[in-house]
Amino acid sequence: MRLHWAGVVAGVSFVALVGAASFRAAPGALIAPLQQEFGWTTGTISLAVSINLLLYGLTAPFAAALMDRFGVRRVVASALALVAAGAGLTVFMTSAWQLVLLWGVVVGLGTGSMALAFVATITGRWFVRHRGLVTGVLTAGGAAGQLVFLPTVAWLADDYGWRPASLVICAAALAVVPLAWFFLREYPRDMGLLPLGATEEPPVPVHTEGAAKRALTALRAAARTRPFWLLAGGFAICGASTNGLVGTHFIPAAHDHGMPTTTAAGLLALVGIFDIAGTVVSGWLTDRMDSRLLLAIYYALRGLSLLVLPQLFAASAHPSMLVFIIFYGLDWVATVPPTVALCRQYFGMSGPVVFGWVFASHQVGAAFAATAAGLTRDHLGAYDLAWYVAGGLSIGAAVLSASLARGPEDPARDLARESATSRA
Numbered sequence: 001m002r003l004h005w006a007g008v009v010a011g012v013s014f015v016a017l018v019g020a021a022s023f024r025a026a027p028g029a030l031i032a033p034l035q036q037e038f039g040w041t042t043g044t045i046s047l048a049v050s051i052n053l054l055l056y057g058l059t060a061p062f063a064a065a066l067m068d069r070f071g072v073r074r075v076v077a078s079a080l081a082l083v084a085a086g087a088g089l090t091v092f093m094t095s096a097w098q099l100v101l102l103w104g105v106v107v108g109l110g111t112g113s114m115a116l117a118f119v120a121t122i123t124g125r126w127f128v129r130h131r132g133l134v135t136g137v138l139t140a141g142g143a144a145g146q147l148v149f150l151p152t153v154a155w156l157a158d159d160y161g162w163r164p165a166s167l168v169i170c171a172a173a174l175a176v177v178p179l180a181w182f183f184l185r186e187y188p189r190d191m192g193l194l195p196l197g198a199t200e201e202p203p204v205p206v207h208t209e210g211a212a213k214r215a216l217t218a219l220r221a222a223a224r225t226r227p228f229w230l231l232a233g234g235f236a237i238c239g240a241s242t243n244g245l246v247g248t249h250f251i252p253a254a255h256d257h258g259m260p261t262t263t264a265a266g267l268l269a270l271v272g273i274f275d276i277a278g279t280v281v282s283g284w285l286t287d288r289m290d291s292r293l294l295l296a297i298y299y300a301l302r303g304l305s306l307l308v309l310p311q312l313f314a315a316s317a318h319p320s321m322l323v324f325i326i327f328y329g330l331d332w333v334a335t336v337p338p339t340v341a342l343c344r345q346y347f348g349m350s351g352p353v354v355f356g357w358v359f360a361s362h363q364v365g366a367a368f369a370a371t372a373a374g375l376t377r378d379h380l381g382a383y384d385l386a387w388y389v390a391g392g393l394s395i396g397a398a399v400l401s402a403s404l405a406r407g408p409e410d411p412a413r414d415l416a417r418e419s420a421t422s423r424a
Helices: 005-024 026-038 042-070 072-092 096-112 116-126 131-148 150-160 162-183 211-222 226-256 261-286 291-311 319-331 336-380 384-402 411-423
Strands: none
Touching (some): 005 131, 005 162, 026 150, 026 162, 026 226, 042 096, 042 116, 042 226, 072 096, 072 162, 116 131, 131 261, 131 336, 150 261, 226 384, 261 291, 291 319, 291 384, 336 384
């Protein structure tokens, strides 16, 4: 059976997302080394992380529009080069403002151009069949890549210092640039193909306005609708309870209870491993089930798990913590495939750009949580309040998701149902 080029594009996109995720793994593992060398507070370092997370989100809708205008290949290659530059230049920093500039601004812009709007663009252009499943696989690559790198970053920082760790990450991002440049293609029609599972050529989008204007136009139109605010509100809480809180502060919180940094990093790596399974299964379910129901279940389960987390921290990784890691890992970014599907259902051809704005809300929530949790630790001496607030908010996100009205059916789900019916 001949391989459809959509499989090649998906494979290269997966590797590119993992490469971009490598530097996003650094913050949690490098907080302690940076404090030891420069004497910076948790709040100061968390500010740089927050700016990174914020720009990671705010860049996404503009990056999606830029991909439409200038091409996926150019945007992705440029983004990876920017990540590498930010990672490499950090080895020369001596002041906190340089941390904010490089770690926050430069890397934030680079990783934002490789954010989940890129996933929505690739799956929207190249897939009809298995669209939800591929969305899950690519999302898992980006999110799990961020966490799976943590043990390596922590080991390098402990044994050789944080600077060699940054240089290794720089090299990892650069290594992916040639793959993106030579193997990514813009549309199936460029290869004389239809999207995988399509029976006719989809309409060609015609853009008569610049990327920034198009992104803002999509935002203005979406902001007039109730589904946009419900999705954005839920996804903001999603970001606060994952990247912002757990991704940034789990390692220092565990260290507060006597757990070695490398052990805590290993636990987060396990989250990334189980996230792969959870997100891929979520993508498969998104092709077959009501995405609103899936989101409500995911958020509710996440909230309950965060409410019990403060009681699980100890000097070693006991069985109860391992149960949490497995459970939380399965739910880490399982929310992405149904959210992408809902944006496509509600907003049609503008779905990837609108999802970019929904994802921006995710990162606004993450940025707020990263700074708020750092300040909570500085002022109260513990993270407990941050975990409890995140748990309550996640349950609130489940309510928001359940409040969404039914939207138009997604073609990928229709195709999956037809295939299941014909097999039966």
